[in-house]
Amino acid sequence: MSKNGKLLFRNYDPYITSPFGYRINPVSGVRALHAGVDYGTNDKNIPTYGIDNGVVVKTGFQKALGNYVYVNYPKLNHGALYQHLDSIKVSKGEKVTKDTVIGITGATGEVTGIHLHFGWFPSSDVNKDWYSINFEDYEKYVFPMEIEVIGKPVIRDETKDQIEVIINNLYARNNPNGNILGYIKEGIYNILDSKVDGDYTWYKIDDNYWIAYTDTYAKLYKKKEEVEEKEEKEEPKEDLDNNNNNEDGKEDNDNNQEVVKKENIFIIIIRKIIEFLKKIFKN
Numbered sequence: 427m428s429k430n431g432k433l434l435f436r437n438y439d440p441y442i443t444s445p446f447g448y449r450i451n452p453v454s455g456v457r458a459l460h461a462g463v464d465y466g467t468n469d470k471n472i473p474t475y476g477i478d479n480g481v482v483v484k485t486g487f488q489k490a491l492g493n494y495v496y497v498n499y500p501k502l503n504h505g506a507l508y509q510h511l512d513s514i515k516v517s518k519g520e521k522v523t524k525d526t527v528i529g530i531t532g533a534t535g536e537v538t539g540i541h542l543h544f545g546w547f548p549s550s551d552v553n554k555d556w557y558s559i560n561f562e563d564y565e566k567y568v569f570p571m572e573i574e575v576i577g578k579p580v581i582r583d584e585t586k587d588q589i590e591v592i593i594n595n596l597y598a599r600n601n602p603n604g605n606i607l608g609y610i611k612e613g614i615y616n617i618l619d620s621k622v623d624g625d626y627t628w629y630k631i632d633d634n635y636w637i638a639y640t641d642t643y644a645k646l647y648k649k650k651e652e653v654e655e656k657e658e659k660e661e662p663k664e665d666l667d668n669n670n671n672n673e674d675g676k677e678d679n680d681n682n683q684e685v686v687k688k689e690n691i692f693i694i695i696i697r698k699i700i701e702f703l704k705k706i707f708k709n
């Protein structure tokens with residue numbers, strides 16, 4: 427069974443006759459990287475299609491590859507190499523879609539039977555020669571339309587460490603450098619954990635989602651409590667001093683209050699005496 431192979435054919439689910447990876451080459455007998463996925467077609471010459479909107483970069487014939495077509499798929503950020511075609515149905519510079527027949531599968535070049543060898547590589551390698559291309563396993567490729575939006579942004583909370591994602595398709599993985607589970611939207615997420623792994627600091631933003639941080643697509647917010655905690659740690663000393671002062675102060679205050687009370691009584695007595703004398707003086 428193949429995951430991505432069926433996109434290459436119409437009404438046909440191909441089987442993998444040889445996966446991507448190191449193997450003994452069935453023709454040369456040498457152990458080498460099999461730089462593509464071989465899809466069997468039941469020994470039939472059937473059409474193979476474009477898998478997205480793209481442009482034909484190159485077509486031709488080469489001893490090992492047979493009839494071949496290179497197509498760039500910019501939206502997928504990948505280029506593709508269709509090999510061993512019986513015939514080529516597109517030409518260089520032609521725009522292709524999912525409805526375009528790229529060629530008819532065949533057994534041209536160094537092969538043991540009819541199949542489509544499908545190479546898959548980053549678009550940046552599309553104009554490099556075969557030996558310089560960093561081929562990838564097409565079966566492991568995750569199409570953008572397959573990727574789910576996961577994780578829910580939260581509101582800014584100054585009591586929590588948070589990360590704000592400022593782009594809309596940041597990959598979320600099950601572990602630092604782990605498998606891509608989907609992508610997350612712009613927004614603020616709580617930081618549950620962090621780990622440095624490889625070139626990045628990774629932040630856990632959900633039970634199962636980790637994202638890599640760079641300042642080009644995220645901002646970090648430290649919780650405010652940390653600052654307050656530091657102040658609190660320093661405060662107790664001051665508090666002790668203040669308490670001592672306060673204790674002294676309280677005594678002083680008490681004394682003062684007594685003085686005030688005494689003064690008040692004294693003033694009242696003097697006022698009464700004055701009033702009394704005024705009355706006497708008037709009389």
Ligand SMILES: [Zn+2]
Pocket residue numbers: 444460462463464543544
């Ligand atoms: Zn192959």
